[in-house]
Amino acid sequence: MMNELDVMPKLDVQGICKSFERDRTQHEILKNLSLSVLPGEFVSIIGPSGSGKSTLLQLIGGLHQPDGGSIRMDGADVTGRKGLISYMPQQPALFPWYTLEQNVLLALDITESNAKPRGSGARPSRAASREERRELAKSWLARAGLGGYEDAYPHVLSGGMQQRASFLRAMLSPQELICLDEPFGALDALTRLQMQQWLLSLWEEHRRSVLLVTHSIEEAIYLSDRIYVLSNAPAQTIAEFEVPFPRPRLESILDSETFMRMKRDIYQLLQSAGGMHV
Amino acid sequence: MRKKSWFQLGWPPVAVLLSFLVIWQCAVSIGHIEEWLLPSPLRILETFTLPEVYNRLWMHAMATVRITTLGLAAGIGLGVVLAVLLHLVPFLKRGVYPLLILTQNVPVVTTGPLLVIWLGYGISPKVVLIMLVCFFPIVVSTLTGLTQPDAQYMNYLQMIGATKRQILWKLELPNALPYLFSGMKLAASYSVITAVTAEWLGAKDGLGIYIKLSGNGFMTARVFAAIVVIVAFSLILFGIFSLLERFAIRWKPKKGA
Numbered sequence: 001m002m003n004e005l006d007v008m009p010k011l012d013v014q015g016i017c018k019s020f021e022r023d024r025t026q027h028e029i030l031k032n033l034s035l036s037v038l039p040g041e042f043v044s045i046i047g048p049s050g051s052g053k054s055t056l057l058q059l060i061g062g063l064h065q066p067d068g069g070s071i072r073m074d075g076a077d078v079t080g081r082k083g084l085i086s087y088m089p090q091q092p093a094l095f096p097w098y099t100l101e102q103n104v105l106l107a108l109d110i111t112e113s114n115a116k117p118r119g120s121g122a123r124p125s126r127a128a129s130r131e132e133r134r135e136l137a138k139s140w141l142a143r144a145g146l147g148g149y150e151d152a153y154p155h156v157l158s159g160g161m162q163q164r165a166s167f168l169r170a171m172l173s174p175q176e177l178i179c180l181d182e183p184f185g186a187l188d189a190l191t192r193l194q195m196q197q198w199l200l201s202l203w204e205e206h207r208r209s210v211l212l213v214t215h216s217i218e219e220a221i222y223l224s225d226r227i228y229v230l231s232n233a234p235a236q237t238i239a240e241f242e243v244p245f246p247r248p249r250l251e252s253i254l255d256s257e258t259f260m261r262m263k264r265d266i267y268q269l270l271q272s273a274g275g276m277h278v
Numbered sequence: 279m280r281k282k283s284w285f286q287l288g289w290p291p292v293a294v295l296l297s298f299l300v301i302w303q304c305a306v307s308i309g310h311i312e313e314w315l316l317p318s319p320l321r322i323l324e325t326f327t328l329p330e331v332y333n334r335l336w337m338h339a340m341a342t343v344r345i346t347t348l349g350l351a352a353g354i355g356l357g358v359v360l361a362v363l364l365h366l367v368p369f370l371k372r373g374v375y376p377l378l379i380l381t382q383n384v385p386v387v388t389t390g391p392l393l394v395i396w397l398g399y400g401i402s403p404k405v406v407l408i409m410l411v412c413f414f415p416i417v418v419s420t421l422t423g424l425t426q427p428d429a430q431y432m433n434y435l436q437m438i439g440a441t442k443r444q445i446l447w448k449l450e451l452p453n454a455l456p457y458l459f460s461g462m463k464l465a466a467s468y469s470v471i472t473a474v475t476a477e478w479l480g481a482k483d484g485l486g487i488y489i490k491l492s493g494n495g496f497m498t499a500r501v502f503a504a505i506v507v508i509v510a511f512s513l514i515l516f517g518i519f520s521l522l523e524r525f526a527i528r529w530k531p532k533k534g535a
Contacts, residue, residue, distance in 0.1 A: 057437070058437070061437040062439065063437065082439035083438065083439025085438070086438070087437040087438050089433065089434050093434040095431060095449070096529050097452040097455075110435075110438060110439070110448075113444075114439060114440075114444075153529045155529070173438065179437075
């Protein structure tokens with residue numbers, strides 16, 4: 001990153017430590033871990049399973065307080081504060097009692113009602129924004145190939161369709177930073193590749209800051225601008241890779257020599273870090 | 279498709295019931311059993327057509343319906359409110375919930391007379407008794423639904439910074455709804471049985487009193503007629519809750535789909 005010193009990072013995690021007590025012993029999960037995401041940047045975290053990636057996301061989400069270190073967003077210390085990120089979990093987690101439209105607007109509704117003090121906002125403007133939201137949901141669902149499913153309940157959708165809706169829910173939420181927690185881990189290989197292409201095309205059009213946690217080296221290289229490699233627990237960042245491919249990314253890069261070399265390098269790093277299951 | 283499966287589900291119990299009634303009818307006619315001992319099914323059916331029976335039966339049934347619906351509604355209301363309260367205040371739950379289970383060991387036949395001593399002979403002791411019996415299954419089922427939503431939804435809502443209030447309205451309460459309906463169906467059956475027992479213990483009118491008076495007079499056919507009414511009432515209540523459930527929980531995947 002040539003501008004790294006000039007640009008204020010969207011997310012700046014500095015020297016985070018976290019341990020949990022289990023069976024009366026302290027387990028160190030994260031040890032002096034640092035990483036950053038620049039505005040509009042797509043950053044991936046890859047690490048052995050059980051390396052504390054979920055814990056890291058929970059700290060960024062403000063669910064726990066770190067034992068040491070700080071989390072900054074746009075320069076301000078937000079350690080332990082909730083509601084500042086948009087989130088897509090591993091399972092789609094679409095609420096069975098809401099229609100697809102309600103599901104897709106859920107994060108937006110929750111964030112907005114928490115952002116403004118209760119009682120403010122005159123009724124007519126709220127009604128208007130309700131109409132606008134419906135339109136917003138409708139147009140995005142159509143773009144995700146889910147047109148006509150606005151009033152359907154999630155159980156009628158396939159796994160890939162549910163994941164697309166789950167991603168839309170994160171996209172429509174107003175926060176600038178989106179955290180994706182192994183979003184395609186449960187999908188079959190073909191659906192997974194289609195989802196990656198779909199996500200890439202959407203993201204390249206509407207740049208947001210993205211932090212992606214993944215198991216898949218290919219996925220990390222194909223999608224990201226930068227990749228952090230984590231060590232086994234207690235997790236630290238042991239390497240950082242810049243991905244040199246231009247955008248928009250083409251599928252053909254998957255067969256290029258640079259891609260293969262990078263994949264091999266990361267794989268060897270993970271193996272020496274221990275615990276990479278293949 | 280749906281009609282067919284209803285029929286397929288429906289015919290075995292209907293066939294068993296019909297053959298039971300036929301055997302009963304034959305046993306009474308062939309064995310020359312006295313009517314005061316055991317009336318035949320046809321005789322019971324005939325009893326309904328007697329004006330002095332169905333007028334009085336209707337009057338008593340309405341009295342039972344009144345205290346049952348009042349007690350059931352109060353029990354459901356109290357149960358849901360208490361469940362939400364216990365759920366929101368963990369200390370209260372730890373303190374109250376075990377005692378709640380203990381209270382269920384006190385038999386209705388002892389609570390009934392006590393309530394009469396405290397509340398007099400009106401309908402209030404009976405309504406209160408039904409309420410006390412109904413609210414327990416409601417509290418237990420609702421509390422189960424409130425405390426056991428799938429972890430993935432809870433994790434998601436916490437990650438996006440939802441407040442406790444939002445978690446309650448958007449996750450815990452909708453999740454508790456199917457549990458609440460199971461509880462309400464149970465409570466519906468309990469409420470009718472309790473109403474009849476309460477009337478038996480002391481009342482001016484109601485099916486419990488009608489059964490008691492008819493029994494005392496050895497008018498056994500009337501006792502059975504009242505039992506038929508009680509069963510029908512229970513079934514109607516159960517049916518109402520099933521319909522409400524289907525209307526309220528439209529998101530459930532249809533069976534076999």
